[in-house]
Amino acid sequence: xxxxxxxxxxxxxxxxxxxxxxxxxxxxxxxxxxxxxxxxxxxxxxxxxxxxxxxxxxxxxxxxxxxxxxxxxxxxxxxxxxxxxxxxxxxxxxxxxxxxxxxxxxxxxxxxxxxxxxxxxxxxxxxxxxxxxxxxxxxxxxxxxxxxxxxxxxxxxxxxxxxxxxxxxxxxxxxxxxxxxxxxxxxxxxxxxxxxxxxxxxxxxxxxxxxxxxxxxxxxxxxxxxxxxxxxxxxxxxxxxxxxxxxxxxxxxxxxxxxxxxxxxxxxxxxxxxxxxxxxxxxxxxxxxxxxxxxxxxxx
DNA sequence: GCATGTCAAGTTGTG
DNA sequence: CACAACTTGACATGC
Numbered sequence: 001x002x003x004x005x006x007x008x009x010x011x012x013x014x015x016x017x018x019x020x021x022x023x024x025x026x027x028x029x030x031x032x033x034x035x036x037x038x039x040x041x042x043x044x045x046x047x048x049x050x051x052x053x054x055x056x057x058x059x060x061x062x063x064x065x066x067x068x069x070x071x072x073x074x075x076x077x078x079x080x081x082x083x084x085x086x087x088x089x090x091x092x093x094x095x096x097x098x099x100x101x102x103x104x105x106x107x108x109x110x111x112x113x114x115x116x117x118x119x120x121x122x123x124x125x126x127x128x129x130x131x132x133x134x135x136x137x138x139x140x141x142x143x144x145x146x147x148x149x150x151x152x153x154x155x156x157x158x159x160x161x162x163x164x165x166x167x168x169x170x171x172x173x174x175x176x177x178x179x180x181x182x183x184x185x186x187x188x189x190x191x192x193x194x195x196x197x198x199x200x201x202x203x204x205x206x207x208x209x210x211x212x213x214x215x216x217x218x219x220x221x222x223x224x225x226x227x228x229x230x231x232x233x234x235x236x237x238x239x240x241x242x243x244x245x246x247x248x249x250x251x252x253x254x255x256x257x258x259x260x261x262x263x264x265x266x267x268x269x270x271x272x273x274x275x276x277x278x279x280x281x282x283x284x285x286x287x288x289x290x291x292x293x294x295x296x297x298x299x300x
Numbered sequence: 301g302c303a304t305g306t307c308a309a310g311t312t313g314t315g
Numbered sequence: 316c317a318c319a320a321c322t323t324g325a326c327a328t329g330c
Contacts, residue, residue: 116309
């Protein structure tokens with residue numbers, strides 16, 4: 001069975017997530033900062049719970065949680081821990097409620113740290129910040145029961161193999177909480193499935209296969225082959241395969257196919273996926289409307 | 301009220 | 316060399 005996933009946000013539903021900036025925080029004293037952050041984190045925790053209830057109602061089987069659920073938590077100046085927040089205990093209870101709900105309703109949860117998390121960087125400070133961010137997301141993942149923290153391999157710096165080597169070395173140094181969840185995804189600029197598979201196999205890192213990125217940044221593998229080889233990296237660790245799909249905003253014919261369309265063209269969904277058991281995140285601008293429409297089209 | 305510029309972080313590719 | 320694209324809104328500011 002295919003299980004479809006929604007990424008982070010809703011279009012028509014009333015679920016919202018708040019944030020704040022370091023700049024805004026820097027104008028108020030620490031106690032008011034923590035009060036403000038507490039309100040935002042509580043709001044976001046409650047809306048995570050509402051998000052899970054909503055995807056369950058819509059028949060959606062997976063949800064990607066936005067990285068800044070607790071905004072600026074790892075920032076060197078503005079950073080904080082839940083213990084620092086007036087509503088810290090309430091927030092923890094809400095997260096636990098969400099964990100149980102997701103478990104009960106079998107909603108698979110994931111995280112996707114953004115482009116600033118780069119384990120292959122030659123700059124020690126960049127790697128250190130990336131690790132800190134991964135530790136933060138692993139802490140969150142643990143409290144809500146998310147099994148995937150998915151990242152890209154990062155930059156090339158003129159030598160792909162050297163960069164992948166650095167990635168491997170840093171990977172070995174990560175905490176178990178991060179390593180149990182970390183996955184690698186092929187991107188649309190630098191690293192193809194073929195580039196990543198050896199690294200994945202060496203370290204037992206599951207490969208999240210993004211077929212849209214593969215079509216924008218191809219290698220010698222056909223979609224069917226890449227799907228199979230990626231599936232094997234999940235079988236090794238005894239977990240359900242994870243894939244991503246999107247459709248190009250302005251078609252495949254001309255211009256740049258990378259920007260995402262509002263909805264998924266069912267023709268872009270590989271035929272060889274249909275009979276498989278896996279999670280497929282829908283990366284489409286119309287958010288839950290796109291997931292619901294695709295599921296309806298496949299049934300009809 | 302509403303419009304608009306801004307927001308922690310990295311890397312690549314384009315103009 | 317500067318800047319947009321990744322992905323994307325929500326916030327803060329200013330009219």
